[in-house]
Amino acid sequence: MITLLTSNAAKYAPFADQLERLRIQLESPKAPLPEIQTLDFAEALAAKARRAAERFGRAVLVDDAGLTLEAYPSFPGPLSSVVIQALGVAGLRRLLAGLSERGAMECHIGGWFNGVLRSWSGRVQGHLNFSKPPADPKMILTEIFVPETPSPAGALSHRERALAALANDIFELHLDANTRDGEPNRSERSGQCVFCDELEDETVSVFGEILGDRLASRIVYEDEHFVVMPPLGEFMEGGLLLLARPHIPSFAFLPDQLYEHLERLLGAIGRALTQFYEARPLVFEHGPASQWSKGGCCVDHAHLNIFPARVDVHPHLAARMSLRVDSLAALARFRPAEFGYLFVQENDGSRRVYDGRDAPAQLVRRIVTSALGRPERGDWRDYPGCDELIATCKALRGRICL
Incomplete structure (x- = not known):
C-alpha cells in the first residue's frame, strides 16, 4: 500500500x-x-x-x-x-x-x-x-x-x-x-511441478496419463532455453504454451540475456499462427512476481499462453492498475514486487501488465472462452481439449522457425 x-x-x-x-x-x-x-x-x-x-x-x-x-x-x-x-x-x-x-x-x-x-x-x-x-x-x-x-x-x-x-x-x-530487499531464488522449486515432470519424462506426466496412448509428445518446438507445446485444456485449435525450460516462477525471472531470444521466438510463433489460422495471436501470462506473493496461475512455472483468438481483453481488466510495456524485458521490473501480475499482448501487438491482486486462476482464459461463446471451456479440467491438442500438434510441428 x-x-x-x-x-x-x-x-x-x-x-x-x-x-x-x-x-x-x-x-x-x-x-x-x-x-x-x-x-x-x-x-x-x-x-x-x-x-x-x-x-x-x-x-x-x-x-x-x-x-x-x-x-x-x-x-x-x-x-x-x-x-x-x-x-x-x-x-x-x-x-x-x-x-x-x-x-x-x-x-x-x-x-x-x-x-x-x-x-x-x-x-x-x-x-x-x-x-x-x-x-x-x-x-x-x-x-x-x-x-x-x-x-x-x-x-x-x-x-x-x-x-x-x-x-x-x-x-x-x-x-x-513496494519492494523488498534482495531477490528470491529464481530457480527455487517448491513441491512438484507438472511442467518440469513432463520435460524430464513425458511418460510419467499428467500429459502422459491423459494422452500418452494417443500422442507420444506434444512438443512442437524446443531449444536449450524454451519449449513450445499446446496446453492440456486446449479450448481451440492453435493454442500454445511457451515455457521456460528451467524452473522459474514467471518470465519476470528470466535471465536478462534471454529476453531477446524470447522475443524472436514469440515473433516466430506469431507468424506461424497468423499464416495457419489467419489470426494474430493473443498472448498472456498470469504469474507470481516473487516467492513472497504467489500468482493465480495454475502452475508456478513460467509459461506464456498463446491463442489465435480475436478477443479484446483490456476492457475486462481496465479496472485494474496497469502499465504499458514495449518489451518482454520490462517484466524484469516485477522481480522484487510484492504482488503478482497479468501480462497481456493483444491481437494488435500492444502490451500491458496488470495488477494481479485477487485475480482468480484462469481469469484471462475465462475471459477469452466467454468472448468466443465457449464459457463451458473456461476451466481446463472441465474441457481437456484432447482432439484440439492433437490437431494443433499435427498442424504446427515443424512450422515454428527462428
Whole structure:
C-alpha cells in the first residue's frame, strides 16, 4: 500500500472505492507537517512532501488544495485554509465585493521520490455562492464553490481529476516503492511441478496419463532455453504454451540475456499462427512476481499462453492498475514486487501488465472462452481439449522457425 497523508479524511470519502483499487491508504499525521507560506502550489507541495518523506523514512503522498480567484490571480492558493480561517465566509464575500466571484479549485498530490517531487494535479473552474452559509466548518470551500461541471455530492472535481492523473502512474509507483530487499531464488522449486515432470519424462506426466496412448509428445518446438507445446485444456485449435525450460516462477525471472531470444521466438510463433489460422495471436501470462506473493496461475512455472483468438481483453481488466510495456524485458521490473501480475499482448501487438491482486486462476482464459461463446471451456479440467491438442500438434510441428 502507498500512504496518503491527510488531516481531513472526509474530503476523500467519495473516492473510497478508487483509493482501494489504487491501493492507497489514508493516514492522519500524528503532528502537522510544516507548511511554508507561499502562493506557489508546487513550492508548497515540494516542501511538504520532502518533510513527510523525512518523517516516515520513505516516500508518502501528501496533498495541497485551495482556491484561486479570478479577481486576485494565484490568491489565496496554498494559503486558502489560512485565509478562510482569518476572514471567514463573510470576510471573503467583502473581499470580493464588486469584483468577480469566479475562480478555480485546485488539488495537487505529490510525493518525494528519489530526491525529486512527483506530482499530479486537478483543476476545475467555477464560482463562489454566498447565498447559503456552510454547514461544515471543515468543508467550507466544498460547500460554497460551485463547479462548472457537475460533481458528486460532497466532492469537487479538482480532487477527482488529481486522483485520475495519479492513477496513470500509480502502478509504477507501487513497483518503485513496494519492494523488498534482495531477490528470491529464481530457480527455487517448491513441491512438484507438472511442467518440469513432463520435460524430464513425458511418460510419467499428467500429459502422459491423459494422452500418452494417443500422442507420444506434444512438443512442437524446443531449444536449450524454451519449449513450445499446446496446453492440456486446449479450448481451440492453435493454442500454445511457451515455457521456460528451467524452473522459474514467471518470465519476470528470466535471465536478462534471454529476453531477446524470447522475443524472436514469440515473433516466430506469431507468424506461424497468423499464416495457419489467419489470426494474430493473443498472448498472456498470469504469474507470481516473487516467492513472497504467489500468482493465480495454475502452475508456478513460467509459461506464456498463446491463442489465435480475436478477443479484446483490456476492457475486462481496465479496472485494474496497469502499465504499458514495449518489451518482454520490462517484466524484469516485477522481480522484487510484492504482488503478482497479468501480462497481456493483444491481437494488435500492444502490451500491458496488470495488477494481479485477487485475480482468480484462469481469469484471462475465462475471459477469452466467454468472448468466443465457449464459457463451458473456461476451466481446463472441465474441457481437456484432447482432439484440439492433437490437431494443433499435427498442424504446427515443424512450422515454428527462428
